[in-house]
Amino acid sequence: MKGVLATDRRGVRELGAEELVGWDEVTQGVVLNSFDIELENVAHIPPEERPYSDFNSYTATVASWRVIKPVYNRDICIDCQNCWVWCPDTSIISRDKQMLGIDYDHCKGCGVCVEVCPTNPKSLLMFAEAEDPEAALAKWPEKKKKEKK
Ligand code: SF4
Numbered sequence: 001m002k003g004v005l006a007t008d009r010r011g012v013r014e015l016g017a018e019e020l021v022g023w024d025e026v027t028q029g030v031v032l033n034s035f036d037i038e039l040e041n042v043a044h045i046p047p048e049e050r051p052y053s054d055f056n057s058y059t060a061t062v063a064s065w066r067v068i069k070p071v072y073n074r075d076i077c078i079d080c081q082n083c084w085v086w087c088p089d090t091s092i093i094s095r096d097k098q099m100l101g102i103d104y105d106h107c108k109g110c111g112v113c114v115e116v117c118p119t120n121p122k123s124l125l126m127f128a129e130a131e132d133p134e135a136a137l138a139k140w141p142e143k144k145k146k147e148k149k
């Protein structure tokens with residue numbers, strides 16, 4: 001697929017690449033392979049080690065759009081995987097059903113992961129993009145007590 005007139009090394013604009021072709025200049029009818037190896041061999045490779053083709057959106061970062069970001073608190077997390085299931089951008093990093101953190105290259109800061117986190121307090125909270133993670137953890141709220149009826 002390397003010779004196809006298509007967006008060459010899409011997503012590397014922020015790295016300073018020149019003479020890139022826009023999405024509306026892609027030749028109609030072509031198939032853009034997501035990986036440089038056969039698809040059936042990809043599933044067993046961790047996402048960050050997969051041989052992405054130049055056309056895969058994984059090579060694009062949307063981090064510069066974000067104005068708020070989720071911060072993860074390992075001490076409270078129960079590894080329920082809710083955030084991993086619901087994240088619309090596949091930006092929750094999980095291995096063997098253990099939550100490892102957030103892929104900040106692809107997270108767009110939508111806050112869905114925080115909404116679905118069931119712990120008390122939540123194990124993910126939204127903070128300003130510029131917030132230092134350690135400072136965010138120091139501000140974490142206490143467990144809320146149940147209100148007496
Ligand atoms: S803020 Fe949105 S995109 Fe980012 S990890 Fe959470 S659910 Fe995914």
Ligand code: SF4
Pocket residue numbers: 076077078079080081082083084099113116117118119123124
């Ligand atoms: S939803 Fe919350 S408790 Fe569940 S894995 Fe994600 S961070 Fe951990």
